[in-house]
Amino acid sequence: MTEPNPLPQGSTSERDLADWQHLHPLSPILRGGVVGVAIIGYAATQFIDDIFRSLTGGSKDPGDEAADQSLREGLGFLFDHSLATAAVIVTGLTIVGLFGWLAWRFAKFRVADGQIEFRKGWLFREHRQVPLERVQAIEISRPLLAQITGLSQVIVQSAGGGDSQLKLAFLSSGRADEVRRELLALAGRRDEAGPRTAAGAPAGADGIPTEGSSPHPLSLDEGHEVFRVPNGRLFVATILHGGTIFLGLVMLLAAAVALAAYGSRFEALTGVALALPALGPIALGIAVNRVGELLKHGNFRLAETGTSVRIQHGLTDKRTNTVPLHRIQAVGMVQPLWWRPLGWWRVKVNVAGVAHDPTGTNDTETTVLPVGNLQQALDVLTLLDPVLSAEDLRRAALGEGTEGGWTLVSPRARRFDPLSWRRAGFAATPHSVMVRTGRLSRKVSVMPHARVQSLTMAQGPLERRLDLAGVTLVSTPGPVSVSIAHLDLETATTLLREESARAGAARKFARSGCTSADVPSQLVTPDPHDER
Amino acid sequence: MTTSPESAAVSLRGNELPWRSVSPSLRTVRLITLFGWLVPFVIAFVALAVLVTPWFWIGAGAVAVLIGWGAWLIVRQVSAITWIELDEEIVIRKGRLFRSLVSIPYGRLQYIDVESGPLMRSRGIASCEFHTASPESGGTLPGLPVDEAEALRGRLAARGEAQRAGL
Numbered sequence: 001m002t003e004p005n006p007l008p009q010g011s012t013s014e015r016d017l018a019d020w021q022h023l024h025p026l027s028p029i030l031r032g033g034v035v036g037v038a039i040i041g042y043a044a045t046q047f048i049d050d051i052f053r054s055l056t057g058g059s060k061d062p063g064d065e066a067a068d069q070s071l072r073e074g075l076g077f078l079f080d081h082s083l084a085t086a087a088v089i090v091t092g093l094t095i096v097g098l099f100g101w102l103a104w105r106f107a108k109f110r111v112a113d114g115q116i117e118f119r120k121g122w123l124f125r126e127h128r129q130v131p132l133e134r135v136q137a138i139e140i141s142r143p144l145l146a147q148i149t150g151l152s153q154v155i156v157q158s159a160g161g162g163d164s165q166l167k168l169a170f171l172s173s174g175r176a177d178e179v180r181r182e183l184l185a186l187a188g189r190r191d192e193a194g195p196r197t198a199a200g201a202p203a204g205a206d207g208i209p210t211e212g213s214s215p216h217p218l219s220l221d222e223g224h225e226v227f228r229v230p231n232g233r234l235f236v237a238t239i240l241h242g243g244t245i246f247l248g249l250v251m252l253l254a255a256a257v258a259l260a261a262y263g264s265r266f267e268a269l270t271g272v273a274l275a276l277p278a279l280g281p282i283a284l285g286i287a288v289n290r291v292g293e294l295l296k297h298g299n300f301r302l303a304e305t306g307t308s309v310r311i312q313h314g315l316t317d318k319r320t321n322t323v324p325l326h327r328i329q330a331v332g333m334v335q336p337l338w339w340r341p342l343g344w345w346r347v348k349v350n351v352a353g354v355a356h357d358p359t360g361t362n363d364t365e366t367t368v369l370p371v372g373n374l375q376q377a378l379d380v381l382t383l384l385d386p387v388l389s390a391e392d393l394r395r396a397a398l399g400e401g402t403e404g405g406w407t408l409v410s411p412r413a414r415r416f417d418p419l420s421w422r423r424a425g426f427a428a429t430p431h432s433v434m435v436r437t438g439r440l441s442r443k444v445s446v447m448p449h450a451r452v453q454s455l456t457m458a459q460g461p462l463e464r465r466l467d468l469a470g471v472t473l474v475s476t477p478g479p480v481s482v483s484i485a486h487l488d489l490e491t492a493t494t495l496l497r498e499e500s501a502r503a504g505a506a507r508k509f510a511r512s513g514c515t516s517a518d519v520p521s522q523l524v525t526p527d528p529h530d531e532r
Numbered sequence: 533m534t535t536s537p538e539s540a541a542v543s544l545r546g547n548e549l550p551w552r553s554v555s556p557s558l559r560t561v562r563l564i565t566l567f568g569w570l571v572p573f574v575i576a577f578v579a580l581a582v583l584v585t586p587w588f589w590i591g592a593g594a595v596a597v598l599i600g601w602g603a604w605l606i607v608r609q610v611s612a613i614t615w616i617e618l619d620e621e622i623v624i625r626k627g628r629l630f631r632s633l634v635s636i637p638y639g640r641l642q643y644i645d646v647e648s649g650p651l652m653r654s655r656g657i658a659s660c661e662f663h664t665a666s667p668e669s670g671g672t673l674p675g676l677p678v679d680e681a682e683a684l685r686g687r688l689a690a691r692g693e694a695q696r697a698g699l
Contacts (some may be wrong), residue, residue, distance in 0.1 A: 352665055450697070453640050453664045454671070457544055457633040464631070469544060476666045493543050500542070500635055504620045507639050507697040 017111040017182050020119075027107075027170040028100035030145055109168055111179075111186060116156060118166050130166050132187040134158040136327045136352050138180050139365070142173070142318040152176035156183065157351070157365075184308070184322060223305035226383060229370055231298055237371035238294045240338040243286035250279060297370040304383060311368060321365060327351050331384055332445040332480035333377050333397065340442075345377035345397070346370060349384065350478025366479050374398075381446070387431045388446065396427070396436045396444040405429075406436075407495075412466045413486035426484050426495065433473060433499060435484050447473050447482040449499070450506035457496050459489070471495050542616075542623055544633050551614035551625070557655040558675025559610040564651060566602045570595055615673055620695065622662065622688065624671045634671040639695035640664045644685045648678065660684060 107120040117129040139155040146152060153169035154176050171179060251272045258271025298315030308324040329350040339345070347369035369380045374397060378390045395404045400423045402408055408425035409417065417424055420439040427434045432448040452473050459469040463485075469492040470485035487495065541548040577592035608628050615624045621637045641662060648658035658681040659674040676684065 452637075453666045454637065455635040459544055459631040461629050469631075474664070474666050474668060477668070489544065496633070496635065497540050497542055500621060500637075501540075504637060504639075507637065507695070510697055511639075511695075 017179065020108040020110045022104060023107050023109075023168060024151055024170050024172055024175075025104055026149055026151060028103045030149065030151060030170050031103075032096070032100065111183065114186075116166060116183065118168065128166050130156055130158045132183070135183065135187045137321060137323045137365075138183055139319060139321040140176050140180055141320075142314075144316045146170055147316075147318060154179050154183075180320075180322065184324075187324075223303040223308075223310055225301055225303045227302040227369065227372070227376065227380060229297070229300035229372065234297055234300065234371055235294065236342075237339065237344055238290050238297070240336075240342075241286075241290060242336070242338070244290060245338060247279065247283055247286055297367065300370050302368060302380065309368065309384065313370075323349070323351055323368075325384060328384055329451045329478065330445060330447040330475040330480040330482060331381055331388075332443065332482075333381065333393075334444075335397075335442040337440045339371070340440075343373050344371050345374055347372070347377050347380050348479040350475050350480045352476040385432075385446075385448070387448075389429070392427070392429060392434065393444070393446070396434045396446070397442065399423070399436070407487075407491060409484065409486045410466070410468055410488040410491070412488075413468055416462075416468075416486050421486075424484065424486075426487075428495075428498070428502070433482060435473075435482050437484070445480050445482045447475055447480075448506065449502040450510050451475060452499065452503040452506075455496055455500055455503075457492055469493070471499075473499065542618075542633070542635065544625065544631055549616055551616050554610065554613045554615075554673065554675035555655075555657050555677050556610070557657045557677075558613075559607060561651050561655050561657065561675070562606045562610065563603055566599065566606060570599050570602070574599070610675070613674070617684075617687075622671070624673055636662050636664060636671055637695070637697075638688060638691040639697040641688060641692040644688060646681050646685050653678075658682075662688075 102122045103120070106122045106125070107118075109116065109118040111117075111132075114133070115129045115131045116135075117127065119125065119127045135156055135158055137157040139157065140152050141155060142152050150173055151170035152173045153167060154171060156166040156168075158165065168176075168179065170176075254271040254274065255268040256271075258274075259265075259268040261267070295315045295317070297313055299313060299318070301312040303310040303312070307326075308322050311319075311321045311323070313319055313321075329352055331347065331349050333345045333347045335345045346367065348366050349368055351366060368384065369377060372380070374394070377397075378393050381393055382388050382390055392404070395406070399406065402425075404427065406425045406427045408423075409421055411421065413424075414421045420437060423439050423442075424437045425435075432446050435445045437443050453476065454474045456472045456474060457469055458472070463469060467489045468486045469489045470483065471487060471492050472481070472483040475482060573595045574592050577588050577595060581588035581592060609626075612628045612631075613624070613626050615622065620639070621635050623633065623635045625631070625633045642665060643663050645661040645663065646658050647661065652658060652675075656678055657675045658678045659672060660676055660681050661672045673681075673684075
């Protein structure tokens with residue numbers, strides 16, 4: 001089973017990982033579990049349906065009756081030939097078991113020669129390998145079934161679009177942690193040891209308010225917790241959403257109409273009761289969406305290890321995602337209109353290779369703070385990138401006008417941005433570019449010069465008549481976009497030229513890997529191996 | 533911060549730099565494609581107008597107008613595509629009504645695709661697509677002469693190697 005190890009390694013666990021090894025024997029069952037549950041669920045609903053129908057005195061639909069009849073006949077046949085039934089079941093189970101066993105037998109992984117490899121498949125073989133220096137983030141996920149059985153899956157994210165992740169499903173939880181730690185250590189040996197702490201204010205030191213928890217070791221692993229989102233606050237934040245507020249308003253309206261028409265409280269309640277089913281599908285959709293969000297972000301904890309942050313979240317599907325700090329491409333914070341009275345913000349990041357799903361189902365991978373007050377958001381941002389100044393960020397979050405080195409969109413843009421033209425703008429620090437937009441729902445995006453992938457400038461016909469143009473600093477795919485529209489053409493051109501030069505200088509600096517006083521410390525870790 | 537004199541002159545519309553145009557063959561290729569798609573419709577409409585009812589002349593006229601407009605657009609658009617290789621980046625400008633400019637640093641190039649279909653090949657042109665780590669940022673430079681496209685790819689790949697930056 002274990003092939004001879006081509007690379008003699010140092011520590012025991014490394015040697016361990018360098019051999020081909022199997023996943024947990026339960027994993028085929030767990031992977032098949034979803035299907036199994038679906039089948040059982042389907043059977044159960046059918047069964048319940050039958051009982052219900054017999055209780056209510058049979059169905060009226062003759063078609064249904066016919067189907068019922070044939071079902072009953074089929075079942076009768078099975079009951080009459082219990083031996084045959086048993087044989088069918090046993091054969092079925094054996095085949096499923098055999099396939100499961102084969103799947104387990106042929107699924108192997110190892111970490112050797114500077115890459116992690118995963119093989120699977122018996123007829124259709126698949127071999128996937130990810131060089132360790134391409135590892136962008138490592139995630140441990142525990143779906144509900146896995147939680148019950150004490151297993152975890154390790155997901156290795158690498159740069160390269162949607163399907164570039166390598167999933168080890170499943171390992172025992174302890175083993176999964178070990179693998180993650182080893183992978184991080186091996187990957188880190190290649191590209192960490194960064195200059196981070198030199199510039200960094202360690203998070204605990206400047207007193208991050210951690211909602212009643214002093215920095216203490218995570219139960220899961222090394223690193224200390226810097227932040228925790230109370231589920232109560234998360235609940236309120238999740239409810240405060242465009243969809244639910246719309247729903248609430250509609251119901252209020254219905255109540256008001258009913259009250260006006262009939263003048264009694266009871267009728268008003270009836271109005272609400274009538275409005276709800278009328279909105280049925282929408283209400284259901286909103287509810288499912290909100291509950292999903294709550295499940296995803298529940299039990300949110302953020303920990304830092306010095307070179308990476310670890311995000312734990314999930315009420316049912318517990319996930320632990322480790323993102324090396326130097327893999328973060330851009331950071332952003334948003335404040336939806338509904339959160340403004342409470343002063344809450346959400347912080348998101350772009351990480352290369354962590355696929356961003358525009359529908360938002362995969363958003364948790366990029367959310368480093370689902371909800372927190374401004375100070376907490378600033379603390380998280382400065383933890384992610386210690387070079388950022390909290391003062392600048394605060395101005396970006398709340399500020400208006402040109403104070404503090406901000407350049408605003410052109411006053412001629414007023415007809416495009418009647419509300420936000422006094423706020424929308426950008427500011428460049430030696431380290432990064434900050435963009436703020438939105439007057440009602442506020443939004444701030446920050447991108448280090450060294451992370452700029454490319455620059456674009458665009459001008460539509462209307463903008464052209466007003467001599468305006470927009471500039472976008474293109475990042476890797478993710479929720480944060482650094483884009484500012486309706487700048488004065490002159491300003492936009494200057495921004496493009498200057499940013500091009502700044503990004504070039506930052507890249508050169510990152511390549512040379514030297515630290516000098518006049519060049520700001522970047523979170524780029526110089527790495528000759530990193531050929532991305 | 534040193535701004536190279538070249539990149540300091542990049543602008544959406546200006547001509548301070550020696551911007552290069554793409555091959556005029558691109559115009560031909562695009563016009564042929566346009567006619568290939570729409571002329572059959574004109575013929576069909578004319579046939580129907582003659583055989584069935586004169587009302588179909590309206591359709592024929594509409595498609596003819598569409599062809600004229602498309603041709604005018606193509607001529608304008610192709611002449612609006614300009615590009616330049618600077619010290620550290622390649623800059624591509626496009627569009628007249630909706631102008632856009634994309635500046636791709638060599639160090640960010642992941643790979644470059646050179647493509648040409650049968651029609652383009654017959655006119656001796658190819659299109660270059662530049663890929664960075666972000667799918668949205670890549671630029672396309674259509675209609676370069678094939679050997680020029682290959683040379684550009686070789687040149688940029690070498691420069692990219694020299695200026696390569698980590699993600």
